[in-house]
Amino acid sequence: MNKKTGWTVMTAGTLALCGLLVLAGCNKKENTEQSNNSMAEQQAQPAPAATPIDPATVATVSGTVKFDGTAPKPSKIDMSQDPACKGGNEAENIVVDGGDLANVFVYVKDGLGSRTFDVPKDAVTLDQQGCKYHPHVLGVMAGQTVDIKNDDQTTHNIHPTPKDNREWNESQPPSSPAIEKNFAREEIMLPVKCNQHPWMKMYINVVKNPFYAVTDKSGKYEIKGLPPGEYTIAFVQEKLGEQDQKVSVAAKESKTVDASFKPAAD
Amino acid sequence: MYSRRGRRTNCRLPPSVRSEPNSGGPADEATHSRDPRGAILKAIATTYHRGHHRFAVVLACWTFLLIIAGALVTSNDAGLSVPDWPTSFGSLYKIPRLVGGVEFEHTHRMIAQGAGLLTIILTVWTWRVEKRRWLRVLALAALGTVIAQGILGGITVLYYLPPAVSSAHAALAQTFFCIAVAIALFTGRKWVEEQPRVEFDSRKPSLFTLTLLSIFVLYVQLILGAMFRHHGMSWWPHVVHAVIVAFVLAWTAVRAITAYPHIEAVRRPAILMLSLLITQLCLGFTAFLTRVAWGKDAAQPELPMVVSTVAHVAVGALLLATTVILAIEVWRHVPVAFEERVPQTQRNATAA
Structure with a gap:
């Protein structure tokens, strides 16, 4: 491995690190958005009607x-x-x-x-x-x-x-x-x-x-x-x-x- | 006719010829021999760089400090006290109030950032001053390892400490420590300038095989211990495997000390390895008592639990690094002898 190749590998490594950091940040945001969306869906779904209970018999x-x-x-x-x-x-x-x-x-x-x-x-x-x-x-x-x-x-x-x-x-x-x-x-x-x-x-x-x-x-x-x-x-x-x-x-x-x-x- | 395993030459050279001053490692040693066609390979003159070596030593020490800081995070159950990554409470540079678990987790992050910076500097420095290609590659491997380690640390926070990822983070930390220690060894004055005393090893299994086996069993033990610490496994595989580790390491150390007492570079790490093994077994027993036997119903991590487990991790790291050093020194000073299958007609034409 000559000097030039070494520098190329180091530069590529640093860029890869930056890319991964950005990806991790985006992933986290996406995860949060996904969970928010799923929660919103859960809330949006109409709940099934409750089974009535006669209060006089409880x-x-x-x-x-x-x-x-x-x-x-x-x-x-x-x-x-x-x-x-x-x-x-x-x-x-x-x-x-x-x-x-x-x-x-x-x-x-x-x-x-x-x-x-x-x-x-x-x-x-x-x-x-x-x-x-x-x-x-x-x-x-x-x-x-x-x-x-x-x-x-x-x-x-x-x-x-x-x-x-x-x-x-x-x-x-x-x-x-x-x-x-x-x-x-x-x-x-x-x-x-x-x-x-x-x-x-x-x-x-x-x-x-x-x-x-x-x-x-x-x-x-x-x-x-x-x-x-x-x-x-x-x-x-x-x-x-x-x-x-x-x-x-x-x-x-x-x-x-x-x-x-x-x-x-x- | 005996030769170092893996050499491409079929002619025997006396150790004094094979290991001249300024022969800095495997590449350099190979340069002093003849290839089968008789051409002399080009020699690489390696010089000792005091500043570079000292910096490598600083990195190794800093990494040891980082391992202790990481062990403190786990032992204090503070792994998720800072819930985000790569930021800490939303900031890349602000230091949060260092109380409770944050004190351990954020200090660990700051020391880790320091280790990353030191590794970048060492890699660049190595590429600038070092002529040994394999050492430059090793420095690059250190940089790759520290990057991977940082990412693993981040993943384990973002995914709430999955045992496999946390254990990989713990194992890679000690791998990086071994690389840092090895770089410090290879850049040292002794390694670069001394004329190594070489003796061939014809016993079976060879001492070099034993040192490799020791590294293997220690690494397995490290993974088992990490899995237990990170709630991925019960304690008993780690405890049972400790018996195997004790046997293999004691065998290796006793062989090294008794067979090569006059080779200082082999004797000293072997004695240190044996001492650390005994210490580690005592610490393991103490950690078992404080954490498994007495501490299972504790409301929070208690001081004896924290001290014993952190000491167990720290001495474990030293033991692994010492075993790696022993393997390297054995490879250098006590090469494996084996008889080459050389045609009878060529057997008489030895260089010596």
Whole structure:
């Protein structure tokens, strides 16, 4: 290889690099445009009419979720990486208070047949405050808008890592407007994290029906408005897994369905 | 009649004739022999360029720093803290607030840009001062590798860290490090000016074969480790293969140290390789404890986890580079001897 050939190869290499950079930039733009288009198409399609439910016959399922055993000590969080983060320093992966288990997602997994439901027009809010997500576990219907807010004086990035929905990763500086997103497909315990603050984790549960709830600090939940029928109620906890229970409700009936989780086997 | 494998000559030359001062590498050594028709090939006089060599050393050190910075990104789970590429938060030149994961990711990007710039300078410098064609090609290969590495880094960000791409990025980083170290070796005063002491190796497998095998098993281990780190594979293939790596590298090092203790250029990297192997096994065990056994339920990457895994990556890179150096030195000082099938009539007409 003589000097001239060498220079030619180097020039060609540099041009190829520039070309690839431009291509990568264009690709990203195209991808964004494509995803925007597909989202627009999704929104433009008329939703199938919801199956009517007689409000005079609806039932309620409620209960308490317990933790059976000695509650694990919460993992400590170290927020010293970012001086703007001044939140609580305990992880929320298993929150137990007096045997009551919080942050369990409870939903009607089966029994609704081919019924369809209107997607609520109201958005649900996911807030970033004290470098933590509020709430830690969120339920939302497929297609429903999630407003993601940043109340911290630092930049976060919101990065859902779904199995069945589209993955995205967007940064959100302080005082910026809320990011509006929705998830098209049903997916339980869809992890969301912030890559800037590695302790920030939460879960979004995307379901096709409005019959879901998340247990509060006292382990309680309530699902209202169920049409009479036989259902499978699923209780899902991010670390302890899923439990299913069958329940049959008559018109106007209020039923109690409790659940209990044991410590996960190592 | 013995000769270096792959030489086109059929006449035997004594090592002193084959390796005169200023013989800078394979091309130069070939120039001192006769071809079958008896014509003397043109010799290339190579001179030592101190500035060029020092710059190559700086690039190798900078690359090692870059590998540590990259390992910090992965160990701190900060790979996507800057969500865009080639820009950072929309800018090509603005330095964002270096907090949280951004501190690791953006610092890695800045060091990588420095490595790219240093490589461009070294390539141009090599083409200007270096007469050895193969070394100029190697410098060009370094430039191609650093470009490919930058693009892989970008792809892994834009596609949310696919394990295969992230692992390729990790493996190519250490490949580039080995190329940078090799350039630093080839441009060194010792390589350019010394008269190498040569001894033929007639054992089977040859030491050179063992060094190549060592590089191969280390590279496989590097890919397995990277796949585990980037969530593309379980931990056990990496741990099981560590046994094979330990066996092959220990065999190679012990052979080099015991068979050629008087050849410093072979003995020293062999001892270093053995020391790094022992260190690496200890670090691997520590990384396994902190990350797999104790750290699986951690709310975030903890300091012992980060320190042990980053040290494991860094020492792994040093071990691979040392093995490459050993292979090069063995190739130079301990060539493989083999009997050539030369017709009986020509056997007596030896140059020596």
